[in-house]
Amino acid sequence: xxxxxxxxxxxxxxxxxxxxxxxxxxxxxxxxxxxxxxxxxxxxxxxxxxxxxxxxxxxxxxxxxxxxxxxxxxxxxxxxxxxxxxxxxxxxxxxxxxxxxxxxxxxxxxxxxxxxxxxxxxxxxxxxxxxxxxxxxxxxxxxxxxxxxxxxxxxxxxxxxxxxxxxxxxxxxxxxxxxxxxxxxxxxxxxxxxxxxxxxxxxxxxxxxxxxxxxxxxxxxxxxxxxxxxxxxxxxxxxxxxxxxxxxxxxxxxxxxxxxxxxxxxxxxxxxxxxxxxxxxxxxxxxxxxxxxxxxxxxxxxxxxxxxxxxxxxxxxxxxxxxxxxxxxxxxxxxxxxxxxxxxxxxxxxxxxxxxxxxxxxxxxxxxxxxxxxxxxxxxxxxxxxxxxxxxxxxxxxxxxxxxxxxxxxxxxxxxxxxxxxxxxxxxxxxxxxxxxxxxxxxxxxxxxxxxxxxxxxxxxxxxxxxxxxxxxxxxxxxxxxxxxxxxxxxxxxxxx
Amino acid sequence: xxxxxxxxxxxxxxxxxxxxxxxxxxxxxxxxxxxxxxxxxxxxxxxxxxxxxxxxxxxxxxxxxxxxxxxxxxxxxxxxxxxxxxxxxxxxxxxxxxxxxxxxxxxxxxxxxxxxxxxxxxxxxxxxxxxxxxxxxxxxxxxxxxxxxxxxxxxxxxxxxxxxxxxxxxxxxxxxxxxxxxxxxxxxxxxxxxxxxxxxxxxxxxxxxxxxxxxxxxxxxxxxxxxxxxxxxxxxxxxxxxxxxxxxxxxxxxxxxxxxxxxxxxxxxxxxxxxxxxxxxxxxxxxxxxxxxxxxxxxxxxxxxxxxxxxxxxxxxxxxxxxxx
Numbered sequence: 001x002x003x004x005x006x007x008x009x010x011x012x013x014x015x016x017x018x019x020x021x022x023x024x025x026x027x028x029x030x031x032x033x034x035x036x037x038x039x040x041x042x043x044x045x046x047x048x049x050x051x052x053x054x055x056x057x058x059x060x061x062x063x064x065x066x067x068x069x070x071x072x073x074x075x076x077x078x079x080x081x082x083x084x085x086x087x088x089x090x091x092x093x094x095x096x097x098x099x100x101x102x103x104x105x106x107x108x109x110x111x112x113x114x115x116x117x118x119x120x121x122x123x124x125x126x127x128x129x130x131x132x133x134x135x136x137x138x139x140x141x142x143x144x145x146x147x148x149x150x151x152x153x154x155x156x157x158x159x160x161x162x163x164x165x166x167x168x169x170x171x172x173x174x175x176x177x178x179x180x181x182x183x184x185x186x187x188x189x190x191x192x193x194x195x196x197x198x199x200x201x202x203x204x205x206x207x208x209x210x211x212x213x214x215x216x217x218x219x220x221x222x223x224x225x226x227x228x229x230x231x232x233x234x235x236x237x238x239x240x241x242x243x244x245x246x247x248x249x250x251x252x253x254x255x256x257x258x259x260x261x262x263x264x265x266x267x268x269x270x271x272x273x274x275x276x277x278x279x280x281x282x283x284x285x286x287x288x289x290x291x292x293x294x295x296x297x298x299x300x301x302x303x304x305x306x307x308x309x310x311x312x313x314x315x316x317x318x319x320x321x322x323x324x325x326x327x328x329x330x331x332x333x334x335x336x337x338x339x340x341x342x343x344x345x346x347x348x349x350x351x352x353x354x355x356x357x358x359x360x361x362x363x364x365x366x367x368x369x370x371x372x373x374x375x376x377x378x379x380x381x382x383x384x385x386x387x388x389x390x391x392x393x394x395x396x397x398x399x400x401x402x403x404x405x406x407x408x409x410x411x412x413x414x415x416x417x418x419x420x421x422x423x424x425x426x427x428x429x430x431x432x433x434x435x436x437x438x439x440x441x442x443x444x445x446x447x448x449x450x451x452x453x454x455x456x457x458x459x460x461x462x463x464x465x466x467x468x469x470x471x472x473x474x475x476x477x478x479x480x481x482x483x484x485x486x487x488x489x490x491x492x493x494x495x496x497x
Numbered sequence: 498x499x500x501x502x503x504x505x506x507x508x509x510x511x512x513x514x515x516x517x518x519x520x521x522x523x524x525x526x527x528x529x530x531x532x533x534x535x536x537x538x539x540x541x542x543x544x545x546x547x548x549x550x551x552x553x554x555x556x557x558x559x560x561x562x563x564x565x566x567x568x569x570x571x572x573x574x575x576x577x578x579x580x581x582x583x584x585x586x587x588x589x590x591x592x593x594x595x596x597x598x599x600x601x602x603x604x605x606x607x608x609x610x611x612x613x614x615x616x617x618x619x620x621x622x623x624x625x626x627x628x629x630x631x632x633x634x635x636x637x638x639x640x641x642x643x644x645x646x647x648x649x650x651x652x653x654x655x656x657x658x659x660x661x662x663x664x665x666x667x668x669x670x671x672x673x674x675x676x677x678x679x680x681x682x683x684x685x686x687x688x689x690x691x692x693x694x695x696x697x698x699x700x701x702x703x704x705x706x707x708x709x710x711x712x713x714x715x716x717x718x719x720x721x722x723x724x725x726x727x728x729x730x731x732x733x734x735x736x737x738x739x740x741x742x743x744x745x746x747x748x749x750x751x752x753x754x755x756x757x758x759x760x761x762x763x764x765x766x767x768x769x770x771x772x773x774x775x776x777x778x779x780x781x782x783x784x785x786x787x788x789x790x791x792x793x794x795x796x797x798x799x800x801x802x803x804x805x806x807x808x809x810x811x812x813x814x815x816x817x818x819x820x821x822x
Contacts, residue, residue: 079606080602080603080606083603083605083606084605085603085605085606085608085609086550086553086605086608086609088609089550089553089609132793135793135797136743136793136796137742138544138739138742138743139547141547141548141549141550141605142544142547142549142735142738142739144549144550145549145550145552145553145731145734145735146735146736146739146786146789148553148731149729149731149732149735149736149782149786150732150736150782150783150785150786150789152729152732153729153732153778153779153780153782153783153786154779154783154786155779156729156775156776156778156779157770157773157775157776157779157780157783158775159776160774160775160776160779161502161773161774161775164774164775178620252557252613252616253613253616253617253620255609255613256609256610256613256614256616256617259606259609259610259613260609260610260613260614262606263602263606263610266601266602266606267600267601267602300621300624300625301620301621301624303617303620304617304618304620304621304624305617305621307613307614307617308614308617308618308621311610311614311617314610318596318599318600324600324601326599326600
């Protein structure tokens with residue numbers, strides 16, 4: 001890029017823009033969008049004041065934020081599972097011309113007129129997306145982008161035309177851009193309550209239908225459900241939710257409140273009912289935390305704080321989710337590879353014992369190092385790890401180790417798994433005996449008890465692996481450290497085979 | 498309603514601007530054309546790769562980049578702002594890819610999560626800075642921009658010649674760069690957009706072109722940001738290519754049509770805004786969208802007409818084809 005003609009935010013022009021106030025009329029929306037203007041009080045006092053719920057404006061703002069969170073979380077869950085996340089974004093922009101038209105109806109901020117206008121243009125936007133997808137070659141993303149941009153542009157034009165109208169009460173339209181939870185009155189909260197009730201009622205009544213049409217539209221159609229009706233019903237509810245929430249969080253951030261709590265819930269559960277519940281709870285939490293932080297931290301707007309709280313919840317779910325969380329997955333991987341290392345050491349110890357015909361229960365570190373082809377330090381470290389897990393003991397001189405009963409049992413199991421699998425591969429899968437070792441190295445750590453029993457039955461309880469070594473049986477495993485010479489047991493006549 | 502939509506006055510809406518202020522009118526239209534054409538050219542490739550909404554994400558998340566750069570360097574100069582915006586764009590793309598790869602969240606939700614979180618962060622930073630009184634940026638300008646201020650800038654002088662408003666010259670540079678890159682790498686861009694498997698087999702690194710395209714999107718959006726704002730910058734990436742794609746299947750024709758669309762919508766948009774007394778950038782996008790709707794209607798009607806014309810033949814021929822065992 002040519003730096004001579006480079007980019008900059010020209011402060012003078014920027015100030016001129018603001019001074020002229022071409023766009024919006026009153027103070028910057030972000031300024032007004034905080035719940036309370038308490039100039040001189042400490043953080044603690046403000047926190048106490050928050051929990052006393054004494055300010056009526058706070059009560060409305062908090063109730064509104066909580067209702068908004070529940071309603072958006074619920075609707076957002078459907079968006080996320082239907083892969084319509086960006087539909088929320090497109091619709092929240094598409095309602096803007098409706099807001100302007102509703103305002104033009106009688107040139108006041110009549111909530112009912114604005115609500116009706118916004119819902120109508122929202123539905124028009126959803127319909128346009130559908131029509132573009134069906135009649136042109138454009139894909140969903142382009143259709144959504146088109147609706148988002150063109151409806152928003154129409155909205156901007158209408159807004160600027162309204163500003164140039166002579167007379168009329170124009171204040172307050174700017175709130176729809178960035179939202180202003182602080183200005184929510186009983187009417188707005190009432191509207192949110194009605195919309196939340198409607199959404200809850202619809203979900204409870206048509207839970208099964210909504211679930212089927214969301215996850216398997218083809219099956220739903222085959223059972224005679226009208227999939228399109230449910231799609232548009234959802235879009236209607238979505239438009240309701242968006243329009244009712246605009247007041248509090250504004251056009252851009254509504255889609256965040258729809259998608260982020262639902263996506264966090266999606267990371268945590270595989271059951272749809274649970275996901276709906278979690279999404280509403282996360283939305284509720286984000287609303288409450290957002291309004292708390294906005295009240296406690298001075299001069300901070302509510303909407304962005306709500307969104308960032310929701311993002312924090314998402315981040316936590318992303319990292320710590322029990323099944324899909326990144327940290328949990330990482331921890332599972334680390335502990336699995338540590339277990340495999342331990343089991344490999346145990347196996348080597350068994351093999352050292354076997355080479356000594358089980359005449360002694362001492363395994364010298366040196367023999368083990370030769371077996372593992374590792375340095376003495378590494379082997380000492382591994383044996384120390386075994387000791388920590390109660391699988392081995394170390395002699396007082398430190399140059400030899402013994403298996404504990406638990407360690408012996410696990411070592412036998414691993415060797416058995418390995419040799420059984422080698423035998424299975426050579427007998428049943430007709431593989432050459434010198435090709436089966438690597439495969440068995442992998443699977444010995446994951447074979448379960450049921451698999452082992454099935455393998456043993458399948459192999460007619462053979463006791464000898466393809467390399468002529470004995471396979472430890474159940475008796476060996478449960479024999480503990482007793483070095484018996486019983487001829488029925490692998491550990492009894494190791495090396496004689 | 499009568500006061501809302503004034504009567505169309507040819508003298509006032511079309512002649513007057515050119516007579517009274519040719520410099521301003523000319524530069525506004527030029528700026529509109531530069532923004533729409535540069536965005537549209539890049540957008541053609543986004544559309545082919547079904548990534549139209551990546552532009553949406555990037556244009557929103559530039560906001561915290563600008564503020565963050567200001568916070569770090571305490572300076573709102575050119576280089577700093579560009580760096581900040583660029584970094585924010587890169588962070589957005591990285592966040593989207595991270596969420597998409599590392600979790601089972603679908604890409605559309607990942608886009609939404611990434612850009613709305615960053616945008617919320619930006620709004621929060623603005624209001625925190627404003628309350629300290631150390632910074633002033635009107636959050637509304639960020640959303641809609643103001644193209645009408647372009648001619649008010651101090652004109653750029655070069656070797657004694659008056660060139661024009663710096664932001665328009667800069668946007669022209671970006672447009673020239675985009676055109677040059679498309680001309681030089683036409684084949685590579687074509688193949689990677691349509692068939693990444695073929696591109697790989699021909700030894701092209703599809704990742705390089707992917708991130709190159711992201712870089713171009715960020716560059717165009719940063720340049721367009723100030724004049725048309727975050728949300729209408731999305732329109733420049735989506736509307737002209739959709740218009741072109743409606744009319745042609747050939748990429749080279751589409752690129753030319755994009756430029757034509759940009760020129761028509763900036764010219765008509767300006768006059769529309771003089772007529773209706775409304776936002777210039779908004780009016781340009783409205784005209785652009787109307788052009789798409791017109792193209793859509795025409796092509797749909799034409800295809801219906803064609804079908805009716807060839808109905809008897811085609812039904813016979815299809816029967817003939819099916820009768821062959």
